[in-house]
Amino acid sequence: MNKLRLESRVRNGSAVVYLDGYLNESGGELLEQECRSLLSRGCRALELDFGRASMVNSIGISYLLDVIENARQGEARLEFVSVPEDIRLLFELLGIAGRVPVRKP
Amino acid sequence: MAAILPRRQAARLGELFGKRFLPGLVAIEGAPRRGKTDLLLQLHGALLGRREVATAILRLGYQPLPAGAAAEVAAQLLACLEWRRLPPGPNDSTAKPVLSRASMARLAEREDLAAWKELLDAAASDSYGFFAALGRLAAEIGPVCLLVDDATDEVLAPVARSSVPELAVVATASGPAASRWARQVVAIEEFTAREGTLLAEGLARHLGVEFCGEAARPFSAYCAADPFVLSSVVHAAALAGTPLDSTLAFVRAYVADLRRGTLGAYFPAVLGARLGSLERRCALEWLADERYPTAAEKWRGRVSLDDVLANLAGAGLAVAGPAGWMPRRWPAARDWAALQLARPETIESEAARLATAVLAAAHAADGELAREPLRRRIAGGLAEAVPAATFPSRLRFREVCEVAGEPLPGGELFLCYGFTGAPPAAGSAALLAVAVADPEARLGSVLEEMENRVRQAMPFSESRTTSAGTAGVEKWVVMRQPEPGDAEWAAGHDAQLLDFERFNQLIAARSDGCVAARWETVLRLPPEADFELAAVRALDLLAERAGCDAQAASQARAALVEACLNAFEHGRTDGSQSSSASVEVRLAAWPGCIEMAVSNPGAPFAPGGAGPGQSSLHRGHGLKIIHAVMDQVIVSSDLNGTTIRMTKKFPYGGENRTAGLPEHEQAASGI
Numbered sequence: 019m020n021k022l023r024l025e026s027r028v029r030n031g032s033a034v035v036y037l038d039g040y041l042n043e044s045g046g047e048l049l050e051q052e053c054r055s056l057l058s059r060g061c062r063a064l065e066l067d068f069g070r071a072s073m074v075n076s077i078g079i080s081y082l083l084d085v086i087e088n089a090r091q092g093e094a095r096l097e098f099v100s101v102p103e104d105i106r107l108l109f110e111l112l113g114i115a116g117r118v119p120v121r122k123p
Numbered sequence: 124m125a126a127i128l129p130r131r132q133a134a135r136l137g138e139l140f141g142k143r144f145l146p147g148l149v150a151i152e153g154a155p156r157r158g159k160t161d162l163l164l165q166l167h168g169a170l171l172g173r174r175e176v177a178t179a180i181l182r183l184g185y186q187p188l189p190a191g192a193a194a195e196v197a198a199q200l201l202a203c204l205e206w207r208r209l210p211p212g213p214n215d216s217t218a219k220p221v222l223s224r225a226s227m228a229r230l231a232e233r234e235d236l237a238a239w240k241e242l243l244d245a246a247a248s249d250s251y252g253f254f255a256a257l258g259r260l261a262a263e264i265g266p267v268c269l270l271v272d273d274a275t276d277e278v279l280a281p282v283a284r285s286s287v288p289e290l291a292v293v294a295t296a297s298g299p300a301a302s303r304w305a306r307q308v309v310a311i312e313e314f315t316a317r318e319g320t321l322l323a324e325g326l327a328r329h330l331g332v333e334f335c336g337e338a339a340r341p342f343s344a345y346c347a348a349d350p351f352v353l354s355s356v357v358h359a360a361a362l363a364g365t366p367l368d369s370t371l372a373f374v375r376a377y378v379a380d381l382r383r384g385t386l387g388a389y390f391p392a393v394l395g396a397r398l399g400s401l402e403r404r405c406a407l408e409w410l411a412d413e414r415y416p417t418a419a420e421k422w423r424g425r426v427s428l429d430d431v432l433a434n435l436a437g438a439g440l441a442v443a444g445p446a447g448w449m450p451r452r453w454p455a456a457r458d459w460a461a462l463q464l465a466r467p468e469t470i471e472s473e474a475a476r477l478a479t480a481v482l483a484a485a486h487a488a489d490g491e492l493a494r495e496p497l498r499r500r501i502a503g504g505l506a507e508a509v510p511a512a513t514f515p516s517r518l519r520f521r522e523v524c525e526v527a528g529e530p531l532p533g534g535e536l537f538l539c540y541g542f543t544g545a546p547p548a549a550g551s552a553a554l555l556a557v558a559v560a561d562p563e564a565r566l567g568s569v570l571e572e573m574e575n576r577v578r579q580a581m582p583f584s585e586s587r588t589t590s591a592g593t594a595g596v597e598k599w600v601v602m603r604q605p606e607p608g609d610a611e612w613a614a615g616h617d618a619q620l621l622d623f624e625r626f627n628q629l630i631a632a633r634s635d636g637c638v639a640a641r642w643e644t645v646l647r648l649p650p651e652a653d654f655e656l657a658a659v660r661a662l663d664l665l666a667e668r669a670g671c672d673a674q675a676a677s678q679a680r681a682a683l684v685e686a687c688l689n690a691f692e693h694g695r696t697d698g699s700q701s702s703s704a705s706v707e708v709r710l711a712a713w714p715g716c717i718e719m720a721v722s723n724p725g726a727p728f729a730p731g732g733a734g735p736g737q738s739s740l741h742r743g744h745g746l747k748i749i750h751a752v753m754d755q756v757i758v759s760s761d762l763n764g765t766t767i768r769m770t771k772k773f774p775y776g777g778e779n780r781t782a783g784l785p786e787h788e789q790a791a792s793g794i
């Protein structure tokens with residue numbers, strides 16, 4: 019249940035952000051900043067990889083909503099990939115799954 | 124801090140000594156049969172080929188200093204001095220002083236050796252004294268290098284503490300003691316940095332702790348959170364075929380007991396070296412790819428229990444077993460002769476006495492022990508019998524055993540308590556357990572016992588993990604080792620305190636044969652970020668014990684996190700971010716059901732509403748999640764605060780066990 023670590027890889031205007039650890043408030047802030055930075059650098063496709071995310075809480079999800087909104091305003095394509103089953107359930111509960119494509123591992 | 128010389132530089136050890144004399148301890152460490160001794164002998168030859176350093180070799184085989192060792196060392200040093208007096212010859216690079224046994228025997232008879240011999244012999248029964256004498260000798264005759272094969276902690280500790288600039292000791296060891304004491308370490312088992320990092324990250328992930336890869340931690344921190352201990356437990360568990368979850372639960376609890384949230388940057392290299400006796404790829408598979416069962420199968424064919432025990436003992440860790448049982452290579456076996464001779468039924472109490480004594484020594488040495496209940500027991504029962512002065516900074520198990528008189532209940536387990544080296548630091552008294560005769564059954568029991576103990580020492584104000592049964596309207600709290608005050612605690616929870624024997628009698632007497640095991644934990648958490656994870660760890664343990672399936676456990680975990688976050692937020696009565704009163708988390712689990720209650724003392728809050736200082740954008744989802752994933756949720760508020768009670772049911776053994784209980788028992792099970 020380590021703190022969230024992010025690793026971003028950018029290629030040809032597309033970015034993949036790998037989440038590793040616990041997406042809580044501080045992790046959410048970090049993620050939101052990172053995504054905003056990627057968008058401001060011209061990325062028009064964002065992929066958030068949850069393959070190593072250990073847990074997500076509701077505050078972390080709130081920041082995901084910010085990320086979704088920022089991507090929408092920046093006209094960028096956003097996708098959540100490698101989402102574990104338990105996290106996917108939370109996404110469905112809170113309506114995220116209807117706003118962003120969510121792919122299982 | 125010790126520097127680790129990689130293997131490719133190991134062969135250059137002789138050159139290293141050639142460039143500059145390295146006082147203090149240089150350790151060559153690695154698993155058995157990996158060439159440590161060969162390297163030592165190479166160095167011996169290289170040093171003998173030069174005249175400026177008097178060199179002696181001592182083959183200990185993980186035994187204490189044998190009688191006659193002093194004379195032998197003195198004879199070897201004298202032979203070097205004799206050779207030094209000879210004029211240089213053309214074959215100096217290959218010539219060696221004569222060190223045959225016959226030659227040494229002759230030298231040992233010489234009068235000019237008598238003073239040395241007397242000096243060393245006088246201190247030979249005590250390695251501190253021996254090395255102090257050797258240091259004085261080195262100061263007199265010039266640089267001395269002693270090469271020790273299969274060194275013990277007893278030998279390494281005094282050398283590490285010595286500051287004689289003319290004395291160097293190069294020692295081989297398969298345990299971690301060497302790296303703990305040494306100024307430089309030659310790691311025979313070298314893992315690449317990438318592999319080491321993978322191992323560390325993998326294990327940290329399993330343990331649910333933060334792996335701090337960048338920030339170096341003090342060496343002392345490593346000593347306390349010894350990854351060797353963890354990996355040894357994992358070895359033993361794998362060999363015994365213990366399920367992954369049980370092993371991880373133990374390791375997790377162990378780490379929790381250390382009260383640390385991070386593992387040091389030193390971790391990768393050391394863990395890599397410790398796992399050297401395993402087939403490297405298997406370890407990686409388990410730690411990095413989570414294919415534990417497959418890896419465990421592979422390990423079984425390649426690593427013997429003897430290897431594990433040899434490593435443990437090489438680390439200065441005590442091992443106890445039934446009478447007649449002896450690993451083929453058991454270092455320091457002499458100290459355990461008494462145990463070997465004891466009747467099987469007495470072994471446990473002997474081991475328990477030892478364990479108590481070791482912990483008492485740790486307590487005496489620095490006054491700090493991670494396990495509060497044990498500390499209380501020791502403080503109460505052994506404080507007078509074990510004065511601090513009895514124990515210097517190292518431990519001699521036999522002596523410790525003799526002064527300890529207080530038994531520690533061992534139950535049906537073989538308990539192995541070890542001490543990872545002196546000076547003892549808080550938390551460094553390691554609890555290890557190895558099952559021998561019936562590995563699968565016993566190790567499982569041991570792990571359970573360990574969990575119990577560790578849970579009792581959770582770093583919060585009130586924490587208990589108990590096994591309880593329900594019968595009629597009575598609530599039982601059953602503890603293996605009741606402590607003073609536990610009866611009052613149980614009474615405060617409307618429960619009757621029972622010991623295991625009484626518990627078993629009552630269960631056996633039940634006509635329906637139903638064992639409604641129930642486990643409870645009460646935590647009081649500060650309302651601060653990330654403390655919800657402590658509750659999650661406790662829940663994981665309970666859920667595992669109750670046989671909860673992964674999906675239900677995951678949902679309960681999500682609900683618990685949200686309930687805690689709510690409580691943290693609303694528990695700050697003044698609406699600020701500062702902490703105030705603690706949040707109480709009560710967890711209970713039994714086959715078929717998990718119950719959780721999270722209470723905060725702050726002002727009542729409207730379910731679903733945003734907390735003080737929070738925007739509605741970022742809050743309000745918690746209760747939605749809780750309601751969605753739990754079977755029953757009750758939120759109650761009064762002037763004293765708010766409590767969220769949650770129930771999650773799960774299939775167990777093909778049926779919901781609570782459904783089979785009488786109604787009054789179901790009612791009695793409520794938190």
